[in-house]
Amino acid sequence: MSFKNDKRTRILRAAVKVFAQKGFYNAKVAEIAKGAGVADGTIYLYFKGKDEILISIFEEEMAKFIAKAHAQIESASQIDHKLRAFIHTHLDFVKNNPKLAQVFQLELRQSNKFIKEYTGSKLKEYLNLIGELISEGQRQGVIRADIHPGLAKRAIFGALDEVATQWVLLKRNKYDLRQSADQIADMFLRGVTNNQTSMKGGASP
Amino acid sequence: MSFKNDKRTRILRAAVKVFAQKGFYNAKVAEIAKGAGVADGTIYLYFKGKDEILISIFEEEMAKFIAKAHAQIESASQIDHKLRAFIHTHLDFVKNNPKLAQVFQLELRQSNKFIKEYTGSKLKEYLNLIGELISEGQRQGVIRADIHPGLAKRAIFGALDEVATQWVLLKRNKYDLRQSADQIADMFLRGVTNNQTSMKGGASP
Amino acid sequence: MSFKNDKRTRILRAAVKVFAQKGFYNAKVAEIAKGAGVADGTIYLYFKGKDEILISIFEEEMAKFIAKAHAQIESASQIDHKLRAFIHTHLDFVKNNPKLAQVFQLELRQSNKFIKEYTGSKLKEYLNLIGELISEGQRQGVIRADIHPGLAKRAIFGALDEVATQWVLLKRNKYDLRQSADQIADMFLRGVTNNQTSMKGGASP
Amino acid sequence: MSFKNDKRTRILRAAVKVFAQKGFYNAKVAEIAKGAGVADGTIYLYFKGKDEILISIFEEEMAKFIAKAHAQIESASQIDHKLRAFIHTHLDFVKNNPKLAQVFQLELRQSNKFIKEYTGSKLKEYLNLIGELISEGQRQGVIRADIHPGLAKRAIFGALDEVATQWVLLKRNKYDLRQSADQIADMFLRGVTNNQTSMKGGASP
DNA sequence: GATGAATGAGCGTTCATTCAT
């Protein structure tokens, strides 16, 4: 009534719930339809198929999330603070959206279509937030020039993703994600080693 | 004849081939059986189901791989070299075993059983190789004491995993994995920032 | 504007095209609507359903065709010429209206409704053209009195129908339909045997 | 137990029953399976799909029927008697196998696969029985040399087929098929006209 | 141990038709 695309939104919302609860493969389209209060066939007016629902959830939530991450980055002035802000935003999202996180970390990867045919732009866009941070830092001379932004963005994303997945899998979470965020930021910014000691020269004097 | 578990081995070998070629969900048990030269039913004398074949591949290849990674680590004397050796070993494996890498990076994750019920020890064992490196480095004072080994191992593994997945997905690989390995090692050892400059103080003099 | 039932006509025209191209079962009502430039629902203002479109095509084209066949028959003076004219008209129609022929010979028969519930008058009317020719011939003494017109009309129609179907199926038509028409007329008028020889008495003297 | 292909036969038998009762499109594979006392999936061990069941029924019953028709033809000595025997055999089959006749005359034609992709040999073989009769008659000089056997076989088959279809459709059969057979044989052998009268010369004296 | 014929649960998707506007 009040919203355009009312049904589309309702379908997506219902799908997140069902996917998180049953898993992608066990989720029945009929159940999503029921949850959304539409007929089974109606779903196919808005989405090409079950995989596309999943991918749409990803794309659309990512769009929102990218905007938020972007804002968080902008609110920091220095590169290291920006990267730290990014990392925090990433893990905060996981912590604050457990259902979506379940879908992103676990269910999404079970869709062949997503893994092997995903051509959407949001993931790339998200990764580029990191890539651009690195590049910017290099221009400022804060980040080493030999760092390959295209690799660094994958490494940082991969680290966050893995930690996020563990957090989702271990429903009773041993570690605090906020603390983890800080540690991960430290690792990437300063490395795991004691800076005083030149690693090149070795640990011994 | 000459090998104990001849059939078991043949089944696993055939499965790797089929999984890599068709993907886990499109792989048919009958096709694996045919590739292994056994009857469909025979497979169930050795494995509980399709997922268990996949998981067995993982467990057994990981066992070999862990041994190799362990040896590589041992062959280095300093912690940083050990970590660097580990990272190289990981990405070398990916590079040198494209079929297995495809299975590990992509197909394995489509198995609900693996994702949600995996209880094998090999992944943990593998991650602990990293964890122990970190701990050892901390005991030596080379690695900062505030690093949480349980988190660091996930972060390092995640970074490698993500890079490996990209490498598998982009069949024509833009970047050289050996070079990537060095960069990743640098990132984790030294961080991405210029060490000389205290990040706390900011980028400007 | 200018035509009464403009839309109805456009729907039928579009339907012939789509049915001939895709076959009755693969033809989508939506596609017919699109072809006719009307909304899906509009079709149901003019026809009860998909089958009825098909049947309407048949009925209406048959009406035209019956008129033509009738005229052709009338233009001949003798019964045998009339029958020959009829047969020619039938096969000429097939030859000159390939799309309609495809629909009549192949698609129409896939409609359960048409096969099992058809109650229209046109087919009967058409068959009666033959039946009446036979009867007329009998009154004139030209056609044997023991011929059952109701059976003969089916036999003649069946022969023409089968030949027409073959012609439609074999897109590259081996045989010439005009020549076939003459042969069929001969067969029914004179029989396949050499008339000189009494068949009852056998072929040998 | 006692028969090889026990299941295959049971499936075909059940299918004839269900197809005749419900029609091809309304027949459910599950119902055929139930009727045959096998699991749904078992059907697909013997047939590629629903259409193939239908086509197999046709091919296999035709094989039997061709043998019988062949024998009937052989038992007659003269060409005209042979053709008459053939026609009788055809319509006797229809009369004596109402369920099969229903499937052959009505349901078979609703299968797109059968109509448009049928490549089996039985129909051709059957038609050739007639074609060869014609040819043989021509060699004996009993049948006019200008008759095209390839066309005559279609005409005769078409006539029989149409009459058979009517007989099946009108469950309460007005006319006797044995009598119809004789009439049809007469029509094709002697033509519908009074032989005494030269048609060329016209009907009037 | 080995076989492979048999099982049968499971479901995404289409599309003719309807009906509120």
Next chain:
DNA sequence: AATGAATGAACGCTCATTCAT
């Protein structure tokens, strides 16, 4: 009359797994 978004029934087929031999 016309629209077109919404409906929802309907089902063939696959294939992992079992089990009698």
